Amino acid sequence: MSNIQSVHLAKVMTTHQSPLLEQWLNGLLPRMTRRDKSSIALLRQQCTQFLSLATAVLEQGADINIKDAGWKETLDLLADISEGRARQGFSPIETAHFVFSLKEPIFQYLRAEFENDPQQLSQDIAHVSSLFDQLGLYTIEVFQKTREQVILRQQQELIELSTPVVQLWDNILALPLIGTLDSARTQVVMETLLEKIVETGAMIAIIDITGVPTVDTLVAQHLLKTIAAARLMGADCVVSGIRPQIAQTIVHLGVNLEDVITKATLADAFVVALKLTGSTIHQAPQER
Missing domain, CATH: 3.30.750.24 (STAS domain)
Structure with missing residues (x-):
């Protein structure tokens, strides 16, 4: 992502932080299997942390490549979320939706910001999509690795239980x-x-x-x-x-x-x- 596009996205996420957070949560809540107060509070905390970390990276004009060092804290947060969801029985799609569901609210604010500049709007939307697709796929990758570890551990436990002396x-x-x-x-x-x-x-x-x-x-x-x-x-x-x-x-x-x-x-x-x-x-x- 070029510097100007990173700045555009950071500006949208900073200027509309509160309503953006609420729209994002409104898109996530219907997919939650548990909606008790503690689960909703945890989800809000995770969303707030993600927005804060991602905005800080984008304000520095970060590139779209999430393998760059600047994205490490953001990826660490997504890894923690994905690992937790894998152990709690979430599906890979539900886990990736945590990131993907943020795209549409951001698109809405980008459209309002650049309604008179369709070329810039098109470029920003394309690059935002690429960034969030990478982040979403990263959550799936971590989720799959965690599930494999959980399954392997369960298999080992079953083997031990099935061989009593x-x-x-x-x-x-x-x-x-x-x-x-x-x-x-x-x-x-x-x-x-x-x-x-x-x-x-x-x-x-x-x-x-x-x-x-x-x-x-x-x-x-x-x-x-x-x-x-x-x-x-x-x-x-x-x-x-x-x-x-x-x-x-x-x-x-x-x-x-x-x-x-x-x-x-x-x-x-x-x-x-x-x-x-x-x-x-x-x-x-x-x-x-």
């Missing part, structure tokens, strides 16, 4: 797996199991794959890595939940599980684990 008996742990095993989840499974082995000093770990829908070469390799890591920590593994179709798949794939104890059910695996640890369960005599 339960102590069934003295020296016996159980790790029930549900869902598909991939490299990332296998790493979490392995770390969780090893930490529990160290914490409890367990001798046997039962890995139950009843909830694993399919077993392919990759899943089998992940299981073998987990078993190998547990053995290095001094615990043997028993794999339970071997259904007929999974047994056929493992044989067909040629996966070597010869040195691994496998059982059809968790109950069967628990019986084996008791024998391996030298534990026994005695049924109390029934009272007559």
